[in-house]
Amino acid sequence: MSESLLRLTYFARHSVRLFLPLLAAAVLVAEPGGSSTDEVVSKYRQALAAQQYAQRDIAADVTFEAHIPKLKKQGRLNALRQISNVGKVTYKILGFSGDDTVKKEVIARYMSAEVDSASKRSEEVGITPANYSFKYKGLNNKDGRQLHVLELKPKAKRVGLFKGELWLEADSYLPVREQGRFVKSPSLFIKKVEFTRDYEIRDGIAYLVHMQSKTDTRIVGVAELNANYTNYHNLRDSVAERVEEARRELND
Known part of the structure; x- marks a missing residue:
């Protein structure tokens, strides 16, 4: 050579x-699908900002169904969920059937946790670059829809932050699903919490329509909770309905 x-x-x-x-x-x-992580996250944040005030002054009917398999106890609660013009969440209980243990230890605790979370600043628990590291997993077809899938890893071990996935509608970049496991337990009696939140997009707004969670407790074992949100309407309409209901009661 x-x-x-x-x-x-x-x-x-x-x-x-x-x-x-x-x-x-x-x-x-x-990045898969021709999009970058930063681009998808940026458009997601823009989409949320655009609908921010549409998620105020609204109410929805909620049905909670909870089950503690180890104790063979269950319960069902109907409530009116209200979000004020400043984002404060409140519940008005309309009816309950089942075991009081389920009501107090599962359903009431969830409602209390949601009210507390809503009162915190979005900077603390929001799905933002300050709180999470994102990884774009691609554009997937799920249930006949094109969705962007992001993997989320919290940058701190803080109550309210979770490790999991965020699914976004391909066109609007609004959330369709959040799912994962919270990285820090809110209580010594809770070992871990896994959850899924599903949204329905109507008129450019993502409405929470279903939530399910599985909580592994140290005392009673696993507690399962499902919540369905329906009949979204203006909060002022709910106030008017309550006033009219009170008037009818006075006239009876």
Whole structure:
């Protein structure tokens, strides 16, 4: 083999070795589906900001169904969920059937936790770059819809933050599903909490329509909770209905 050919072979071999790490890095940096993580997260944040005030002064009917398999106890609660013009969440209980233990230890605790979470600043628990690291997993077809899927990892171990996934509608970038496991227990009596929240997009607004959770407790074992949200309407309409109801009671 000539000296020039030996030099060429040597150069080619070592050039490949030099470029292999660069090629690997390029593969790692490339995002599936042609979108970047930063781009998807930015459009998601813009979509949330656009609907922020549409999620105020509204009310919805909620049906909670809870079950403690180990104790063979269950319960069902109907309530009116209200969100004020400043984002404060309140519940008005309309009826309950079942075991009081389920009502107090599962349903009431969830409602209390939601009220407390809503009172916190969004900077503390919001799905933001300050609280989470994001990884774009691609554009997937789920239930006949094109959805962006983001993997979420919290940057701090704080109550209210979770490790899991965020699904966004491909066109609007509004949330369709949040699912995962909270990284810090809100109580010494709770070992872990897994959850799924589903949203329905109507007129450019993402409404929470279903929530399910599984809580592993240290005392009674697993507690399961399902909530369905229906009949979203203006909060002022709810106030008017209560006034009219009170008038009817006075006239009876």
